[in-house]
Amino acid sequence: xxxxxxxxxxxxxxxxxxxxxxxxxxxxxxxxxxxxxxxxxxxxxxxxxxxxxxxxxxxxxxxxxxxxxxxxxxxxxxxxxxxxxxxxxxxxxxxxxxxxxxxxxxxxxxxxxxxxxxxxxxxxxxxxxxxxxxxxxxxxxxxxxxxxxxxxxxxxxxxxxxxxxxxxxxxxxxxxxxxxxxxxxxxxxxxxxxxxxxxxxxxxxxxxxxx
Amino acid sequence: xxxxxxxxxxxxxxxxxxxxxxxxxxxxxxxxxxxxxxxxxxxxxxxxxxxxxxxxxxxxxxxxxxxxxxxxxxxxxxxxxxxxxxxxxxxxxxxxxxxxxxxxxxxxxxxxxxxxxxxxxxxxxxxxxxxxxxxxxxxxxxxxxxxxxxxxxxxxxxxxxxxxxxxxxxxxxxxxxxx
Numbered sequence: 001x002x003x004x005x006x007x008x009x010x011x012x013x014x015x016x017x018x019x020x021x022x023x024x025x026x027x028x029x030x031x032x033x034x035x036x037x038x039x040x041x042x043x044x045x046x047x048x049x050x051x052x053x054x055x056x057x058x059x060x061x062x063x064x065x066x067x068x069x070x071x072x073x074x075x076x077x078x079x080x081x082x083x084x085x086x087x088x089x090x091x092x093x094x095x096x097x098x099x100x101x102x103x104x105x106x107x108x109x110x111x112x113x114x115x116x117x118x119x120x121x122x123x124x125x126x127x128x129x130x131x132x133x134x135x136x137x138x139x140x141x142x143x144x145x146x147x148x149x150x151x152x153x154x155x156x157x158x159x160x161x162x163x164x165x166x167x168x169x170x171x172x173x174x175x176x177x178x179x180x181x182x183x184x185x186x187x188x189x190x191x192x193x194x195x196x197x198x199x200x201x202x203x204x205x206x207x208x209x210x211x
Numbered sequence: 212x213x214x215x216x217x218x219x220x221x222x223x224x225x226x227x228x229x230x231x232x233x234x235x236x237x238x239x240x241x242x243x244x245x246x247x248x249x250x251x252x253x254x255x256x257x258x259x260x261x262x263x264x265x266x267x268x269x270x271x272x273x274x275x276x277x278x279x280x281x282x283x284x285x286x287x288x289x290x291x292x293x294x295x296x297x298x299x300x301x302x303x304x305x306x307x308x309x310x311x312x313x314x315x316x317x318x319x320x321x322x323x324x325x326x327x328x329x330x331x332x333x334x335x336x337x338x339x340x341x342x343x344x345x346x347x348x349x350x351x352x353x354x355x356x357x358x359x360x361x362x363x364x365x366x367x368x369x370x371x372x373x374x375x376x377x378x379x380x381x382x383x384x385x386x387x388x389x390x
Binding site: 196 | 233236244248251252255259262266269274277280281284285290308325331
C-alpha cells in the first residue's frame with residue numbers, strides 16, 4: 001500500500017515536471033514570435049510612412065495559400081530629378097516569399113563605385129502604367145541592380161490591402177495581416193506556435209499621382 | 212504506531228523487526244511532498260498568469276496602434292474646415308471623413324474587420340478586447356481641452372479581458388496641406 005502511494009505521488013510529480021517543462025518549451029516560440037511580429041510591423045511602418053504613392057498591390061492571403069503572394073510596390077521618395085516622376089531608384093517593394101517564409105524588401109542598390117553619370121543612365125524614368133500594372137511586382141525584380149533583403153522571417157502568410165490611393169483628402173494606407181508560424185518539438189510532439197499581426201501603415205506625406 | 216506493512220527496511224533489524232515504512236509515515240511524506248509541490252505550483256501559476264497578461268497587453272497594443280494609424284489617414288477637418296465631435300448620422304467607420312468622426316468610436320474583437328471589411332481572425336479561443344477612441348481638441352499643444360482647436364489628442368484605449376487597459380495617444384495638428 002505504502003509503495004503504491006509513493007509510486008502514485010512520484011508519478012504525479014513526474015507528470016507535473018513534464019507539463020511544466022512542456023509549457024516552458026511551448027512558451028519560448030510564442031514569445032519569440034511576438035517579438036518578431038512587433039519588429040516586422042515596425043519595419044513595414046518604417047517603409048510605408050515616408051513613402052509617396054502606392055503602385056501595384058497583390059493581396060496574397062493570411063494563410064499563405066494564394067497563388068500570387070502578397071506584394072506592394074511603392075514610390076518610396078522623390079529624391080532624383082525630375083521631380084514628380086518615378087525613377088528606378090525611387091521604387092521599393094515589400095513581397096512575401098511563401099517558400100522561405102520571409103518578407104522581402106526589394107530596391108535598386110547601385111554599387112558604391114558607380115559615378116553619378118553611370119547612375120543617371122540606369123536610373124531611368126518608370127511610367128505610371130508600368131508602376132501600376134498587374135505584373136509590376138515581377139517586372140520590378142528583373143530590373144537592373146534590384147536586389148532583395150529579408151526584413152522579417154517565419155511568416156507563413158501575408159495579406160495586403162491599400163486604401164485611399166490618389167485621394168486628395170485621405171492619406172493612403174496599407175492594411176496588412178501577417179501570420180507568423182514556428183514549429184518545434186515539445187516533449188517529442190510537434191508544436192506549432194502561430195501569431196497573427198494585424199496593422200495599418202499610413203503615408204504621412206503622400207504626393208500626387210506621378211506622371 | 213501502526214503495525215508495519217513491509218519488513219524491507221534495515222531499521223527492522225536495528226529495531227528487532229518492529230518497523231519498516233508504515234502507512235502513517237507514507238502519508239506524512241506525501242503530505243510534505245504536496246506542500247512542497249504547492250510551493251512550486253504557486254509561482255509557476257503566477258508566471259503563467261503573467262505571461263497571459265503580457266500576451267494580452269501585446270495584442271491590445273497592436274490593436275491600438277492599428278486604429279491610431281487608421282485615424283492618421285484622415286484629414287484633420289471636414290472639407291469646409293469644420294471639426295467634428297462625432298460622425299454624421301449614418302456614417303460608419305468605412306466612410307468617415309475626418310479625424311473627429313472617430314470620437315466615441317468603439318468596437319470589439321468579435322466585430323473587428325480590416326478596412327476592406329474582412330473580419331479579423333485572431334484564432335480560436337481569442338478573448339474579447341474592446342477599443343474606444345476619444346478625440347480632444349486644444350487651442351495649443353498644452354492648452355485646455357476645448358470644443359475646437361488646431362491641436363488634437365487622439366487616444367485609443369484597448370481593454371483586454373483581464374489586466375489593465377492599454378491607452379496610446381497621438382498629438383495631431385491641423386496642417387495647411389490639402390489632405
